[in-house]
Amino acid sequence: MNDIPKIKEILTDLCSLPGVSGHETPVAEEIKTIWSKLCDEISVSRLGNVYALKKGINAPEDAHRKVLFATHMDAVGMIVTELTGEFVRFEEIGGLDPRILPGQFVTIHTKTGPVKGLIVMPTKSLTKETYGSNPIPLKDLLIDTGYEAEDLQKIVRPGDVISYANDPVSMQDDTFSGHTLDNRASVAAVAVCLQELQTIQHKWDVIAAATVLEEESMAGGKTAPVDIRPDIAVAIDVTFATGPGSKEWNTRPLGSGPALGFGMNIHPKLYELFKGICEELRIPYTTEFSPRMTGTDGRELQVALNGIPTIVISIPLRYMHTANELISMKDVRDVGHLLAEFVHRLDENTMDSLVWED
């Protein structure tokens, strides 16, 4: 269990950095640092995807097969729309629930540097409409920076990106809380996998991709296959863990291990492969049924190029898209381990075994 502090360290680093969709540079730099120690080559795409190549062995150059691990690195956040007196109005990037925003500290990334802010809710008597007992919608929320109107005008301007500012916290029973565990937890899981691959022989090339813009347009997941041309794609993301008010049938407990995707975006044989590995190695797992398109890069990966056998592997997470998401580090470790064992088993016969039979 001596790798627990390492995951904690990586998560702490990653969840302390901004990286709102389309503005991923701060976290991309950190991911490059973490992954570069564990791979052969690092590159960056035109849209900002970070690719880490870990080369396979014992295969002639032209027969090299490639597996793509796609983990999006972008975060939900906000963007300044206008200044109203000494307050800032904003709009969401990605999906936010306005009910959990008031009281959160945020950072506004201005041309001249970061500005601290607090999301506040105007008293109901000051809003135009009457909301009764309903929550005040996003358009009526404000950010208070402490600046007076005149100074604010000079520093903050429309288009400035806003990120959650709270620090991550290591919690009881191997759990961890912070903003943007969606999807930095998966970036950490891929680091665990790359770490394990240092001492595992594998025939296939592994390309870990930290993708951009998943929360907005899935642009990173859509364009990565054109750069990489993978034979198999695995999207690693988070999914809903059982929590207050959750429905049992489509959630799973924290600590229940990887959630293996099953549904229209997922190649049934890949599901069987992953399930087999979990059973063989006694890695706990659950199956996540996705009767429709999954809300992950997986749905773009599957239909990229001339079609790529794809699976989605997810880490259970509570309080998605809030400033305090919660995961179990055990799940991060299990997902990393499962990915490494999957790579270990990839050989020259794998592609022939991937026949779509339902």
Next chain:
Amino acid sequence: MKELLEKLTSAFGPSGYESRVRDLILETIKNDIDEYRIDALGNLITRKGTRKANGKRIMVSAHMDEIGLMVTHVDEQGFAYVTNLGGVRPLNLMSNRVVFADGTEGMLCARDMEPGKIPALDQYFVDTGASSRKSCKVKIGDPAVFVGRFVDMGDRRMSKTMDDRIGCLIAIEALKALKDSPHEVRFVFSVQEEVGLRGAKTSAYSVDPEIGIALDVTLCNDTPGLTERNLKFGAGPCIKAKDGSLVGTPWLNNALYDAAERAGIPYQVEVLRGAGTDAGAISLTRSGVPSSVISVACRYVHTPSEMVDVSDVKQAIQLLVEFLSKEIK
């Protein structure tokens, strides 16, 4: 410029039926471009200049199509029922006139006229003056557009289809003014933007640009009753930070801000809650294209009377020319 804008906005060109607009544009620009082709969907793809050592291949896209209606069926009495081509809001249909490709005009009314309620789109019909299905000149599948005369209001102009003939105008004027650029500029006049950015999707694939810029209108919210007043008339062209289809690429936006500052043009940073432009489709092409939008604030978008400010349009042209004239870092 005024005469050209009047011609452009008056042309009939609902999504999928852009040929008249395309012919007009091609006639206007054919002596100012190095080559052109028309692809299978009808996009007009042009090239101006060649890529120098410090240059890029840049796609500049303005869409030719406009929102409209399409006939779903004609009843026994000769009333033509319609569905939407693009983002037509039922609120904007009532009592408006439409015109079909053959010049047949009609007026819009709805079956269900309960006071205080906006009828749903499927309740609307076009009365072309026909007395029976047989004598009705329009048939199932016929497209129509709003009637909306071009009006010169001095500092402002009003017409149907400023969205996006104003983008076409900016592209035309910029390509005529552009001299001595280090870039290979692909001015694309795209089709079917209003029904899902379809022309930009296929033209960007064939152009394979390194940078994508869309020219379009955006929602000007300086009119009474709007809570967000971040975009207004007369404050310069808008540069896109975000809309429903795109997060403007930060370094590219910085290059656009710099170009505006070099040219001494005011500009507005634009954040739009929804909607999308050709830039959204361009950005997702092949292995990804850094993209943004230069837009013009427009009042009453998707009505028969879209209004723009003349100085915003002129400055948008200046901004585009300045941006395309210099090396992009």
